[in-house]
Amino acid sequence: MKPDLSVMIAGIRMKNPVMTASGTFGYGPEYADLVDLNQLGAIVVKGICLAPTKGNLTPRTAETASGLLNAIGLPGPGVDGFVREYLPFLRQYDVPVFVNIWGKTVEEYAEVAARFDAVSGIDGLEVNVSCPNIKEGSALFGTDIRMFERVVRAIRAATKLPVIPKLAPNVSDIAEFACCAEACGADAISLINSFPGMAVDIETRGFKLANKTGGLTGPAIKPIALRLVWLAAKAVKIPVIGMGGITTAEDALEFLMVGARAVAVGTASFTNPDTALNVVRGIEAFLAKEGLASVSDWVGALRE
Amino acid sequence: MQLERATVLEHIPIHGGYNLLRMRAPGVAPRVRPGQFIHVKIPHLEECVLRRPFSVFRADGDALAILYKDVGKGTRTLQYLKAGETLSILGPLGHGFPDPNPAAYPIIVAGGYGMAALYLTARTAPVKGIAFFGGRAAKDILCVSDFEALGWTVRVTTEDGSLGRKGIVTDALDEWWLNESAGRAPELFACGPGGMLKAVAHRAIERGWTAWTSMDNSMGCGVGACLTCVLKVREGEGWTWARACREGPVFDARAVLWEEIE
Numbered sequence: 134m135k136p137d138l139s140v141m142i143a144g145i146r147m148k149n150p151v152m153t154a155s156g157t158f159g160y161g162p163e164y165a166d167l168v169d170l171n172q173l174g175a176i177v178v179k180g181i182c183l184a185p186t187k188g189n190l191t192p193r194t195a196e197t198a199s200g201l202l203n204a205i206g207l208p209g210p211g212v213d214g215f216v217r218e219y220l221p222f223l224r225q226y227d228v229p230v231f232v233n234i235w236g237k238t239v240e241e242y243a244e245v246a247a248r249f250d251a252v253s254g255i256d257g258l259e260v261n262v263s264c265p266n267i268k269e270g271s272a273l274f275g276t277d278i279r280m281f282e283r284v285v286r287a288i289r290a291a292t293k294l295p296v297i298p299k300l301a302p303n304v305s306d307i308a309e310f311a312c313c314a315e316a317c318g319a320d321a322i323s324l325i326n327s328f329p330g331m332a333v334d335i336e337t338r339g340f341k342l343a344n345k346t347g348g349l350t351g352p353a354i355k356p357i358a359l360r361l362v363w364l365a366a367k368a369v370k371i372p373v374i375g376m377g378g379i380t381t382a383e384d385a386l387e388f389l390m391v392g393a394r395a396v397a398v399g400t401a402s403f404t405n406p407d408t409a410l411n412v413v414r415g416i417e418a419f420l421a422k423e424g425l426a427s428v429s430d431w432v433g434a435l436r437e
Numbered sequence: 438m439q440l441e442r443a444t445v446l447e448h449i450p451i452h453g454g455y456n457l458l459r460m461r462a463p464g465v466a467p468r469v470r471p472g473q474f475i476h477v478k479i480p481h482l483e484e485c486v487l488r489r490p491f492s493v494f495r496a497d498g499d500a501l502a503i504l505y506k507d508v509g510k511g512t513r514t515l516q517y518l519k520a521g522e523t524l525s526i527l528g529p530l531g532h533g534f535p536d537p538n539p540a541a542y543p544i545i546v547a548g549g550y551g552m553a554a555l556y557l558t559a560r561t562a563p564v565k566g567i568a569f570f571g572g573r574a575a576k577d578i579l580c581v582s583d584f585e586a587l588g589w590t591v592r593v594t595t596e597d598g599s600l601g602r603k604g605i606v607t608d609a610l611d612e613w614w615l616n617e618s619a620g621r622a623p624e625l626f627a628c629g630p631g632g633m634l635k636a637v638a639h640r641a642i643e644r645g646w647t648a649w650t651s652m653d654n655s656m657g658c659g660v661g662a663c664l665t666c667v668l669k670v671r672e673g674e675g676w677t678w679a680r681a682c683r684e685g686p687v688f689d690a691r692a693v694l695w696e697e698i699e
């Protein structure tokens with residue numbers, strides 16, 4: 134018997150627990166020739182704010198040992214551009230679409246959420262509070278618990294869509310942020326976003342990224358992500374979406390085992406565009422081998 | 438575009454640190470258009486999360502070839518690949534060179550791997566034109582006999598004078614324009630280092646020629662998703678980003694903001 138891979142995340146039924154991580158899968162069309170989008174658990178599109186944005190100067194990425202540093206800086210088409218140019222394409226597929234949103238101020242976050250609330254064909258909002266490049270005053274939304282709470286509350290009040298705050302990894306107490314999101318009415322949380330980092334060049338004596346610093350992703354951050362997902366999943370009842378360095382089905386099964394109810398594949402899609410679908414197949418084969426009827430029987434299977 | 442496991446048919450050093458890697462890729466090879474590239478997962482290099490882009494040199498039936506130079510970790514490791522081994526390739530990618538305008542006189546200007554990247558354009562051009570190849574020294578000049586076999590005239594310039602004319606490639610282009618062009622408007626196809634492309638583009642824009650330049654931007658995903666490979670192109674009075682991997686790597690020289698290119 135085929136194991137049941139379906140999961141419910143933030144009230145949305147997904148065929149399987151494997152999503153694409155925001156910013157690593159474009160807005161959908163980019164990978165559509167290579168990947169059958171209908172076989173994904175969900176698509177999370179690149180971060181979108183109110184108006185079109187240009188992002189950072191180049192170089193925007195630098196490869197590091199088993200990882201990637203990026204400071205793309207959130208270029209995007211804005212709410213209207215996304216709805217006009219990409220949403221009709223995505224809606225041809227039978228796959229939930231989560232829009233990753235960001236803003237420069239609390240009000241802007243709320244406005245973006247409200248705008249998407251009025252648009253049909255979107256299944257939920259993932260809230261990027263943890264991009265290293267967005268600031269209001271000196272506090273970062275993703276690392277200051279008071280700012281974080283204000284943003285999540287404002288978005289919650291602005292939309293009936295499922296809200297999924299995406300947590301930053303560089304905080305001293307991840308459970309505090311997870312619990313805060315839950316208390317503010319979030320439907321799920323996702324983690325981790327990229328970890329702040331830097332790369333320099335001894336030949337040019339300069340930075341490798343135009344932005345000087347960037348966010349580290351890929352296999353290099355997996356152990357950090359796994360611990361944080363484990364801590365967050367223990368702290369809350371709402372579903373946790375785990376990500377950070379997932380490259381194989383075994384990686385995904387580890388995140389599910391420590392309590393994530395879904396996972397996202399990011400940087401590994403650059404290495405191999407079919408990673409997410411291979412992870413789905415690998416999870417299915419593993420569950421069958423273990424004689425488990427559904428993926429939910431595996432979630433939290435860690436022996437503590 | 439597709440993801441394919443290609444099988445190495447031939448892998449031999451050429452000269453100047455360049456290697457020829459020919460592979461069987463029945464899915465990708467027949468679809469390659471001049472100026473397109475493939476994105477290669479370097480085998481036995483698990484710690485590198487990114488693929489490496491290489492222009493397609495030749496595509497014949499089920500086989501395609503690239504010419505590449507050892508410049509770093511990826512290209513160094515690639516050299517160990519043996520005939521019969523397989524590698525994952527993604528392609529054909531990008532927007533290559535357009536078909537040459539039959540009414541114009543085709544001119545190729547190339548440096549480095551650009552000589553390989555322009556071979557398919559030379560092969561498909563209805564008019565055989567002149568190819569200007571430039572490099573630091575004789576060892577940096579590739580593919581001369583390949584172009585000559587197609588009926589093209591090849592003019593070589595080297596900075597040290599060890600092969601062809603001493604100087605830089607645009608000197609030879611200027612000379613042609615002054616002495617031989619007889620007023621014929623050329624259509625330029627260029628691929629090479631940024632500085633060379635910029636010099637070619639300036640001449641083209643100044644003289645009202647059409648020029649197509651293949652940009653050498655470093656890449657992430659190769660398919661348009663990550664926004665790593667962007668360059669500034671003109672849009673109305675201002676500019677916008679274009680992705681070298683999707684809208685490019687080949688751009689109309691008039692579209693590129695050359696003041697931003699080093």
Ligand SMILES: Cc1cc2nc3c(=O)[nH]c(=O)nc-3n(C[C@H](O)[C@H](O)[C@H](O)COP(=O)(O)OP(=O)(O)OC[C@H]3O[C@@H](n4cnc5c(N)ncnc54)[C@H](O)[C@@H]3O)c2cc1C
Nearest residue numbers: 489490491492504505506508509510511512550653654686
């Ligand atoms: C569209 C396109 C087509 C290309 N076609 C060819 C080709 O046909 N043959 C070929 O030999 N090379 C080609 N290149 C360049 C090739 O992709 C790089 O040389 C390669 O990625 C370097 O990988 P590496 O791991 O060996 O070097 P890394 O360890 O990544 O880098 C080593 C050094 O090379 C420099 N470098 C890295 N990428 C590039 C680049 N794109 N251009 C210039 N310098 C770079 C780095 O700054 C560094 O100094 C192409 C690049 C592009 C964008």
Ligand SMILES: Cc1cc2nc3c(=O)[nH]c(=O)nc-3n(C[C@H](O)[C@H](O)[C@H](O)COP(=O)(O)O)c2cc1C
Nearest residue numbers: 154155156180261325326350351377378379399400
């Ligand atoms: C190039 C790139 C762009 C990204 N853009 C976004 C973004 O727009 N919004 C966001 O919330 N996360 C973004 N991320 C973070 C990823 O969604 C993910 O959290 C992170 O990459 C960790 O997963 P991974 O190790 O599997 O890549 C981006 C990551 C990369 C590599």
Ligand code: FES
Nearest residue numbers: 657658659664682
């Ligand atoms: S390399 Fe990713 S968008 Fe061009």
